[in-house]
Amino acid sequence: MADKLQFDLVSPEKLVFSAQVDGVQIPGAEGDFGALPNHSPVMAMLRAGTLVIENDGKTQDYTLDGGFVDVTPQGVTVLAESIGEGAGEEA
């Protein structure tokens, strides 16, 4: 079983998502990128777009309206201004 990373999705009003996941795809301001466990540390601005969380072969979408991401080898923290539930879970 591969490593997992701690992913936190935080809006100003509450902690929206916090769990161990396989990976996330992040809509960065200068291009989308994916983060897997042991990613090199990055701080990036986000553009409006879709954030995809991958876990156990499933994906979960959230639409973001810009924000900020802090990636460390242990985990990813996304600070987003407004978060909408995306298409939801898909197989």
Add this chain to the structure above:
Amino acid sequence: MASLKELRNRIASVQATQKITRAMQMVAASKLRRAQEAAEAARPYADRMGAVLANLAAGITDTTSAPRLLAGTGSDQRHLLIVATAERGLCGGFNSSISRLARADAQRLMGEGKQVEILCVGRKGHDALKRSFENELLEPITFQGLKSIGFEQAQQVGEKVLADFAADKFDVCTLYFSRFENVISQIPTGLQIIPASIETSQADNLADNLADALQGAAYDYEPEENDILDALLPRNITVQVLRALLENAASEQGARMSAMDNATRNAGEMIDSLSITYNRSRQAQITKELIEIISGAEAL
């Protein structure tokens, strides 16, 4: 001595008051729980934002090129005080303790010959400061009739502050609100938000944690460090305002709850003592009537 009817009326009126205060206490208690949850839910964002900013700020060595929101305008002549209070009264010393702190600071600053402007968020603070600072008060921002405070409200305040800062209307901005400690203690606090105050002890701590977390690797910034800082600092203002408003909301309900608890208890004591007086005078009257009847019968 008051007549029996007067006493009865007074007891009834105190009972009615007690009913109101008890209802208000219970309403405040249930609102408090929700407000407290909201305040706690907002903490992770504000904490992480603080951590990221401290981290970025620590990396900036050249203060001349640093954004003005962080480094300041280089002067501290003009102050903007944001006073966040409640929209309603009947919550003990909540509003007045915040206003008192803000007033003391404003008077101190003016005594030092500095220019002061006061922006009130919430009607009560504006009412309290109106008399002393007629010329310094700006048009207040009120959220009357709103059920809950959210990001939008904070943004409204944040945008106003940032617009004024961009228009070079003040140098230093301080935010006054009541920090929610627990139900019986709320601490009025002044927090400087422009230029951003970043606690160095906190920053040191974070730096240590970060060094552990990164395992020696260096951060990549996308876009440049300064660009990120430029984008984050205005957002930080809004987040700080939001946090203050949410803490305030919880404090308000806490203060109201304990104030109404006291009022209910006082009303109870008052009813007790009035009832005793009432019973005593009723008995005295009966005794007096009996004596009159008996002595009348004896005379026959």
